[in-house]
Amino acid sequence: MTSTTAGQLGGASRGKGSSVLLKLGYALLYIVLIVVAALQLFPLVWLLFFSLKSNQEVFNLPPLSLPTNPRWENYGKVWSAGNIDTYFLNSVWITVVATALTVVLGSLVTYAITRMKWKGSSLVLGLFMVAMMIPVHSTLIPLFSMFNKAGLIDHPLSLILTYVAFNMPITIMILLGFYYALPREVEEAAIIDGCSVNRMFFQIVLPMTGSVIATTSIINMIYNWNEFIFVNTFISSDSFKTLTVGVQNFIGQYTTDWGAIGATLMISILPILVAFLFLSDRIVEGMAAGSVKG
Amino acid sequence: MDKVMSNKKMIALYVLPSLLLIMAVVYIPIVLTGYYGLNEWNGIGAMKFVGLDNYSALIQDDNFWSSAGHSLLLAVFSALSLILYLIVAMVLSARLKGSNLFRKIYLIPMLLSSVAIAQLWLKIYHPTNGIMNSFLESIGVANPPAWLAEPSLVLFALFIPILWQYAGFYILIYYAALKNIPTSLEEAAKIDGANAFQIAYKIKLPLAMEVIKVTIVLAVVGSLKYFDLIYVMTDGGPNGASEVMASYMYHQAFRAYDFGYGSAVGFFLLVICLIATWIIRKMTVTKDTIQYS
Numbered sequence: 399m400t401s402t403t404a405g406q407l408g409g410a411s412r413g414k415g416s417s418v419l420l421k422l423g424y425a426l427l428y429i430v431l432i433v434v435a436a437l438q439l440f441p442l443v444w445l446l447f448f449s450l451k452s453n454q455e456v457f458n459l460p461p462l463s464l465p466t467n468p469r470w471e472n473y474g475k476v477w478s479a480g481n482i483d484t485y486f487l488n489s490v491w492i493t494v495v496a497t498a499l500t501v502v503l504g505s506l507v508t509y510a511i512t513r514m515k516w517k518g519s520s521l522v523l524g525l526f527m528v529a530m531m532i533p534v535h536s537t538l539i540p541l542f543s544m545f546n547k548a549g550l551i552d553h554p555l556s557l558i559l560t561y562v563a564f565n566m567p568i569t570i571m572i573l574l575g576f577y578y579a580l581p582r583e584v585e586e587a588a589i590i591d592g593c594s595v596n597r598m599f600f601q602i603v604l605p606m607t608g609s610v611i612a613t614t615s616i617i618n619m620i621y622n623w624n625e626f627i628f629v630n631t632f633i634s635s636d637s638f639k640t641l642t643v644g645v646q647n648f649i650g651q652y653t654t655d656w657g658a659i660g661a662t663l664m665i666s667i668l669p670i671l672v673a674f675l676f677l678s679d680r681i682v683e684g685m686a687a688g689s690v691k692g
Numbered sequence: 693m694d695k696v697m698s699n700k701k702m703i704a705l706y707v708l709p710s711l712l713l714i715m716a717v718v719y720i721p722i723v724l725t726g727y728y729g730l731n732e733w734n735g736i737g738a739m740k741f742v743g744l745d746n747y748s749a750l751i752q753d754d755n756f757w758s759s760a761g762h763s764l765l766l767a768v769f770s771a772l773s774l775i776l777y778l779i780v781a782m783v784l785s786a787r788l789k790g791s792n793l794f795r796k797i798y799l800i801p802m803l804l805s806s807v808a809i810a811q812l813w814l815k816i817y818h819p820t821n822g823i824m825n826s827f828l829e830s831i832g833v834a835n836p837p838a839w840l841a842e843p844s845l846v847l848f849a850l851f852i853p854i855l856w857q858y859a860g861f862y863i864l865i866y867y868a869a870l871k872n873i874p875t876s877l878e879e880a881a882k883i884d885g886a887n888a889f890q891i892a893y894k895i896k897l898p899l900a901m902e903v904i905k906v907t908i909v910l911a912v913v914g915s916l917k918y919f920d921l922i923y924v925m926t927d928g929g930p931n932g933a934s935e936v937m938a939s940y941m942y943h944q945a946f947r948a949y950d951f952g953y954g955s956a957v958g959f960f961l962l963v964i965c966l967i968a969t970w971i972i973r974k975m976t977v978t979k980d981t982i983q984y985s
Contacts (some may be wrong), residue, residue, distance in 0.1 A: 423856045423888075427783050431790075435797045438860060441881060442800070444823055445812050461823045482828045510706040515698040522711060531969065533917040535938040536962040539728060539945050539955050540721035545733060563717035566710055594703045599879045624805035629959055632945065642807040643921055646924060656815070663811055674803060678796045685861065686801065686868050 415435045448471075449660025454636055456656045472661035480651065481636050482651055482662060484646030489623060491642060496561035497618040501611055503562065504569035509599055511570075512577040513585070530567040534627065542631055556632045557640075561622050569614045570688045576610035590689075615685035620670060698828070722962065728955035731815035736950040746956035756957065759928075759935040760964075762847055766936065767968075773855050774862060774907055778900075781866030782892050795867055798860030806857070806920035813853040814840070814925055840926055842931035850934055852920055858914075862907055870896055871902035905976040912972060913965050937961050 449472060450465035476482050506528070511519050531543050541560065542551070550556040580603070588598050603612075626642040633639050639647070645666050652658050674681060729746050731739040750756055780798075784791045803808065816822050819838040828836040839849040873896055881891050897904075919938035922928065928935035928943065935943075941961060945954030 410786055418755070424788075425790060427786055430780065430783050431794045432790070434859075435794055438798050438856070441812055441816060441823075444816075448815070455820055461826045502711075506706040507710045510703050513697060514706070516703045525711070525719070526714065529714055531913075531966070532718055532722060533913075533938075533961055534966050535806075535917055535919060535941060536725050536958040537718060537721035538942070539735075539958055540724035541717065542945075543728075543951070544716075544721070546735075558711065560717055563713045566714055569724055589696055595696060595699065605887075620779060620803055624803075624807075626805065626924075631741050638834075642805050645811065646807050656821070659811065659815070662737050663808050667808050670803050670805075671800075674796075674800065681803065682799065682864060684798060685802070685865055 445660055445663060448656050449664045451657055451660075453654070453656055455479050469657055472657040473665065476648070476658050476662045477665065480646060480662075481639075481646040482641075482648060482665060484637060485639050485641045486665065488554070488638060488644075489642075490641040492557055493619055496558045496565075496622050497615055499558065500562045500565050500569050500618050501615055504566055504573055504614070505604060505607065505611070506599070507566075508570050508573040508577050509603060512574065513582075513603075514595075523574075526567045526570050530571075532651055534564060538627065540630060541628075545632060551632055552634050552638060554633075554638050557628055558627075560628050560632075561606075561625065565618050569618060572614050572617070572684065573607070573610060575687075578605060580606060613680050613684045613687070616673065617687075619673070620681070624630075625668060632678040704736075712908075725955045725962065726959045729951055729959045731952045731955075733912045733952040742952070746953050747960075749953070750956050750960060754931060755935070756937075756940060757931065759937050759940040762913045763916050763918065763936045763938075765847065766918055768849060769851050769857070770855065770911040770915045771908055773859075774904070774911055778866050778897075778904070781863045781870055782896065784867050785870040785896075786888075791867075795860075795864060798863050800860065801857045802859075804857075804860045807924055809853060809857055810921045810924035813921070816853075817849060841930055842932055846926055846930065846934045850922055850925060853922040853925075854918065857926070858911075858922070862911070863906055865903060866900065869900045873899050875944065896936055905972070908976065909969055909972050912968055916965055916968055917961060935966065936963070 431536075444461060445461065447465055447514040450468040450470065451459075452469060455465065507522075510516075511523050541556075545551050545553075545556045584602060584606075585598055588602055593602075600613075624642060625640075628644075629640050630646075635642065637646075643660050648662055649659050707849055728739075730743060731743045732740060732745075733739045739805065816824050817839040819825060819836075819841075824839065825836040837845055840846050842849075855865070875897055877899075881895055917938055918936055919942070922934055922936055923939050926934045928939045937957065938961060941954050941957040944950050944957055948954075963972060
């Protein structure tokens with residue numbers, strides 16, 4: 399690998415000093431990459447460090463000193479104090495329910511668009527795709543008043559409905575590519591054998607789309623887990639808040655305890671970091687596919 | 693086959709739930725935003741139809757235009773930063789060892805919630821204990837500023853974490869586009885004696901142009917409607933110095949309880965985003981798109 403790269407880079411410059419120059423250029427490229435990586439990671443490392451410190455350590459020691467005596471109790475303290483455990487569980491179940499609904503409903507639509515014959519299918523697809531261009535904020539006030547009239551303000555259903563609707567377009571877009579590429583012979587044979595549409599979808603097609611369902615699920619989960627503006631606007635009672643808004647409120651009360659704030663932030667981002675550790679390829683794939691989502 | 697697959701009941705069953713949902717949650721609210729904007733309304737009581745009053749007030753509202761100016765400034769910065777991201781992606785695509793790992797590391801901030809990132813950067817900018825000012829003091833800056841309290845600095849201080857958050861995302865998109873360029877083109881150029889910079893500028897850049905256009909639209913429209921970090925970090929302050937269009941809308945509706953005026957701002961935001969998309973598409977249309985097979 400290294401030698402082929404070296405060959406490519408050195409193609410133009412030949413002569414005595416070329417190998418030294420080549421190594422220099424090579425080192426320079428790596429320096430660029432490492433500096434960018436450091437910039438991206440550095441704030442997060444600092445966060446991890448101060449989440450394990452006491453205020454005294456934060457204020458008196460150099461910012462990047464290792465926590466000499468890591469205070470894991472910061473985590474235990476915030477977990478039980480200030481409802482962080484409730485917020486965490488709310489985030490989990492709302493994320494899971496909204497993601498499952500989006501992926502199932504999105505698969506049904508994609509199946510109908512790619513496999514069934516009906517007038518208006520391209521119009522319907524267009525409606526889903528155009529919805530991606532609409533700024534969430536322009537819908538916020540009407541959604542608030544609609545949910546208010548329906549008695550869904552301060553009710554988790556308001557979150558689930560909006561999450562499913564706003565993530566549906568990108569989900570369908572990712573699914574579409576996969577469905578178009580899926581061979582149809584199996585389905586044709588199944589129809590001839592008298593298989594019903596439902597059985598075919600649930601027992602034949604859905605199991606074949608496992609990998610793309612994994613990709614759309616993880617992308618949906620990240621979006622739902624991090625969502626802030628809808629929770630902040632629709633939900634007022636602590637028992638229904640999710641982590642994003644909960645963390646925001648909690649930190650508002652504990653502005654002076656750096657260790658507690660750091661631990662709270664770490665708890666809120668940890669599930670994403672763990673998911674990233676194991677599923678980074680799928681996340682990268684989904685993010686690239688989701689590039690049109692605003 | 694055709695008969696089974698064009699059963700209207702089945703089609704309705706598969707499509708209608710999602711279609712109704714997206715109509716109710718996305719399209720009807722868009723129409724309602726425009727309509728609410730024609731009314732005087734506090735969100736709870738009766739609406740009073742006032743015609744175009746809100747919209748004409750909006751056009752004369754200096755606070756709105758200053759927030760629109762801030763959004764535009766963010767759009768310009770985001771678009772310019774794309775050049776940096778493109779350069780990093782070019783370096784990544786030079787087939788270096790570990791480029792896949794680097795690409796993933798860059799993406800991490802993009803995956804985290806805006807609230808967590810905002811809270812973290814609040815600490816980074818903390819006037820006395822934040823890492824920004826600790827660093828500045830350590831290199832001999834006597835009185836580093838209170839970044840987020842300084843009206844002349846606050847906007848730029850906010851741009852840094854926004855660009856930081858999205859960097860990995862754009863690098864990822866550019867990297868994927870550059871990877872798609874067949875190596876044969878690059879090799880042919882090398883045989884003809886082209887150097888690395890010529891290859892980047894004359895071959896890779898034109899071939900990635902379609903993707904670059906898409907990212908310009910994404911960056912500009914994303915900036916025009918930007919809200920999250922600004923809302924959490926400064927809430928538009930100090931004294932409106934970091935107010936943007938979306939936060940202005942939010943404040944009008946949910947702080948001042950002027951739902952009619954807030955809706956007018958929201959509708960304006962929608963129109964501006966759609967116009968911006970259209971203009972950029974028009975401006976970047978090329979007559980002959982370059983093909984590579």
